[in-house]
Amino acid sequence: MRGAAERFRGGAQPFREGAPRVVVAGATGFAGALAAQLLWRHPGFELFAVTGRSDTGRPLEALYPRYRVPLEVEELEASRLEGVDAAIVAYPHAAAAPTVAVLRELGMRVVDLSADFRLASLATYERWYGPHPRPELLDEAVYGLTELHRAQIVGAAIVANPGCYPTAAVLGLAPLARAGLLGDVVVYAKQGISGAGRAFDETTHLSFAGENILPYKVAEHRHTPEIEEQLALLGADLPVQFQAHLVPVDQGELASCYVTPTRAIAAGELAELYREAYRDEPFVEVAPAPPGTREVFATNFCRIYAAADEHTGKVVVLSAIDNLWKGTSSQAVQNLNVMYSLPETEGLL
């Protein structure tokens, strides 16, 4: 298919002999389209096909001219998937699980971008999302926050790519959680408009979203249980106050976390805790100053800054990512790299 495509121009890197073949299912949305672009330039994978439920027959680069992926959007059909090793699935929750099930039956490994396999607790899932379409697959799934679950991701059949807010918040809070320092937690997150995806409505219209700071989903955001479950795994089992806001940037997300620590912690100890935690992580940067999201724009980096507030005794943690990259698509590729034992940074720097 790649050979057959009338390329518009530029961009693609040749892949290595024997590179695993990957399909992106749901490539017409923001997350899938970016995943396709990253794989199209990745020397370690062959992007075999892009599928979608709309726009079939159109080259992906006609939908997203900035991505220069000339493959035509196809319907997802099992017959086309022979010899395909893996998939990134970019469907909405509830729609994703049945598709993942089909791909698993074909023996493919999957990175799923939806919420369907993120929560270990079925009860929690069903409280927030309704009945789970394929609960029997939950056992095959590993939570794909790469930095926390790398060892299990290597051999995983299904990797549940984290939500963007949990990615920023959990990476920001993990060192405190592991150290037993997490008391009360408030997470204030601000995100760019791309977080709303390709939805065309008042959330994304520039005449509404521009010159606006908009809080949304007050006291009911579905990313809350995901953050809580991950912090609990690290030893901090507590309710998290989470609030999201939209601001007029395209790609960018900042989780500002205020923590009442379980004991007083000095600035030096705090700094050391974070330095140690992420010393060897290629994509987590412990920053010397509060990070702006622009610093991580269009990258897989998470940049974190922690400070102790002497006035209130609280600890402030600021964690910046690109919601569409580390928060979604580039983390999916990072997970694929780990699953296939490629260098973790390949195709992402």
Next chain:
Amino acid sequence: MRGAAERFRGGAQPFREGAPRVVVAGATGFAGALAAQLLWRHPGFELFAVTGRSDTGRPLEALYPRYRVPLEVEELEASRLEGVDAAIVAYPHAAAAPTVAVLRELGMRVVDLSADFRLASLATYERWYGPHPRPELLDEAVYGLTELHRAQIVGAAIVANPGCYPTAAVLGLAPLARAGLLGDVVVYAKQGISGAGRAFDETTHLSFAGENILPYKVAEHRHTPEIEEQLALLGADLPVQFQAHLVPVDQGELASCYVTPTRAIAAGELAELYREAYRDEPFVEVAPAPPGTREVFATNFCRIYAAADEHTGKVVVLSAIDNLWKGTSSQAVQNLNVMYSLPETEGLL
């Protein structure tokens, strides 16, 4: 002077016979320029002169073409101020107080936009700002959050116009503070770039500020003591965790407040508390949904939404203003209206 000016065009309203004469000192900055424009169109005041320490001799509308105020910027000289009733002073802190002192000696009433007269406690002022240049004037000053101190503003010689963050935060938290419900408080504020004023640096350059979410002044923002002092006056004497962020809007500010209440509070009681508190306020709107800052852009309104989070037991209060209007210049005019017993909304709707 108004008659002598070569008007560029349009915009000015004729003022009423006998209207108080007002000068804007420091009209070349954002706050002063907007105050000048508001007064220029206000039927109840005569904008007599605009002064500045730079750009003297240039019409203000050459500096701010969008404001259409043709008065030329002058140096501030006592000899020119005979017969002038009042001033809005838009100088940086420490520079403001000596100027206010001069104007007071001339018998003028002053709305001061700096921090110099906002804090009742001299000790607190000096801890955050250094030595106070005119502490003897503190007794003449009233804190100008109009909705909370209207009665004292009527006769005040000096009105200390609040900081923009305290305006949004204190209006948002006042009903809870008065009701004795304020336990732990975290205030997360996001503001547009105009909050940095006419400063030309990396904070305001579109190539840095655009596509960015930037936390700043972590654990050290000078608006913290102002919020704390006002809440204490309302009965809630506690440290406030405050954090500010810059986002790429021009004018807009949202204070997102998370409160651990001193007792459980139900949604209905919370709604009633806010409705009651602001029932008669012309410029505070208790909103039925989380407010975006765009809803209050270029207005003197503060729009507030309060919600109880059953999951965590916390109360969320979202308070939106235009940092340059209600947060600064239009609130100064609102205060002038009150000081001169004009209709409080005149010139502001």
Next chain:
Amino acid sequence: MRGAAERFRGGAQPFREGAPRVVVAGATGFAGALAAQLLWRHPGFELFAVTGRSDTGRPLEALYPRYRVPLEVEELEASRLEGVDAAIVAYPHAAAAPTVAVLRELGMRVVDLSADFRLASLATYERWYGPHPRPELLDEAVYGLTELHRAQIVGAAIVANPGCYPTAAVLGLAPLARAGLLGDVVVYAKQGISGAGRAFDETTHLSFAGENILPYKVAEHRHTPEIEEQLALLGADLPVQFQAHLVPVDQGELASCYVTPTRAIAAGELAELYREAYRDEPFVEVAPAPPGTREVFATNFCRIYAAADEHTGKVVVLSAIDNLWKGTSSQAVQNLNVMYSLPETEGLL
């Protein structure tokens, strides 16, 4: 209806005794909503009702929280229109004319925002838009570029509010056209996203429209014949090269016109020509420097700058408006003011 409405808050001015009653038909789109807001605050008109084909029963301020118009959206029904004097009709072309016909039968005067009555030549209309639904009404219509056709607007039954691009371009070029100086003309226009209206698509999505400069409708824009017809009326019958671009602002439009003059013209003569042409116009500002659209944001002003280029012999005219205000809704109110012999600037400064 106004009395019955549960007002959210603030904003409305009481109107004068005997003020004409006006309806806005199609108030749920950008143009209609802004027209409604302008009338809601206008002391010289009573905004009697707002109608729409969707969202009936919802207060307009629920759709546009920034406008604070509490009237509920109704269906347009003749029975409700007794005693209503005039209407602003904000429908798409072809849909507008039949509605205008109904309102005319009820004896109402109409400002129509669509293209249906802008072109005097039926043949030209049908070449660009297809069959005209009510060609018999064309004779009743006056082209509503207020500055050029004021005398006819006073008594008009139908005022065809100009397109936003023609407003900027024709005001910019009229002095040259009248003076017989227009040779070859190229108009390059750039507009904010609000020009696309409430359409939710890739044109308006911040993740597409942000950080983008997008030319559109190359060599086929429907505003071309409107500009040509108006220039011909002024004595310059020639084809106009017109090209539009979208840029990431909300409201703002700049027509940059390059003219090969029919004879050499010196800078002084050019300046005098423009000064003279607009000396008495309250809403046209001949500017001393190239105008940015921000200078006319949210105003009814058109700001024009003309320069002679010695290098090429061409004349450059830059004409800035707010596409949603002078380009659409505030010009409609300006026309209503003229139609009802109110001060032309009332409700617009």
Next chain:
Amino acid sequence: MRGAAERFRGGAQPFREGAPRVVVAGATGFAGALAAQLLWRHPGFELFAVTGRSDTGRPLEALYPRYRVPLEVEELEASRLEGVDAAIVAYPHAAAAPTVAVLRELGMRVVDLSADFRLASLATYERWYGPHPRPELLDEAVYGLTELHRAQIVGAAIVANPGCYPTAAVLGLAPLARAGLLGDVVVYAKQGISGAGRAFDETTHLSFAGENILPYKVAEHRHTPEIEEQLALLGADLPVQFQAHLVPVDQGELASCYVTPTRAIAAGELAELYREAYRDEPFVEVAPAPPGTREVFATNFCRIYAAADEHTGKVVVLSAIDNLWKGTSSQAVQNLNVMYSLPETEGLL
């Protein structure tokens, strides 16, 4: 130096054995900083040092946290340059030439980003810029619009990197110029704020530049003679009407060119002309639709669309680049690739 640097984190690629050593002089401005980042990741060059006249001793990534170049800014000293092969010089015009002279004496090859060596005609240079500081070097310089002068760039001692507007305009117009089809030409260009560089003033302040469309340098832009000289080389010796505008994007530039052709040209012939002209160019894309600048954001691509307007007989050419990449820094790297016979796309895809 690279080894000695305390890297902040991530990003750098190891360079090949024997890779030419390159210095970026003037790395603290936008153009130099991006050139440094591109070279830091380029496998075919060793970025040996970054120099600046301010901020010496600070890591470049402290000034530009998004670029992750840990080298400290140094003063430019001849003693440090032994064994260095080449330089990218990012100084203002007139300051650049003397520095280039020094580097040439050391035997280094130079890509100069200023205007000092762009104009072949000394007389033209001096009319627009004043006395030339090193006219004797003009003979060593080649104009670095890679696609037009590739053959001479290979062996050049000095490559004069083009201005951003000439890059877009000349690539857009070259096929017509070569074919003898260029009659009258108007170039309307719109550019993002990064084009103003790291200047901190009203041009770049978000509160002025946001929500604005601002024409500037009317009838006097210095890029005009550069465009004219290049078109003359291609056979079209004529004055060009050029006008620039700033719009609120960061990086992006669109040259919209209106051409009165010397003879009628049909759509098919026009399409063929452009397809042929750029068939083998890796970085010029002849697009099937009008290109938005977002499509070339942060790339070295130039995307061009040409159309014949039947109504006026004119030809419209739309040419989009990223002003900071293809318009400046990435084109400098493209030229370095050509100078050192590396694959032209290396480090740029």
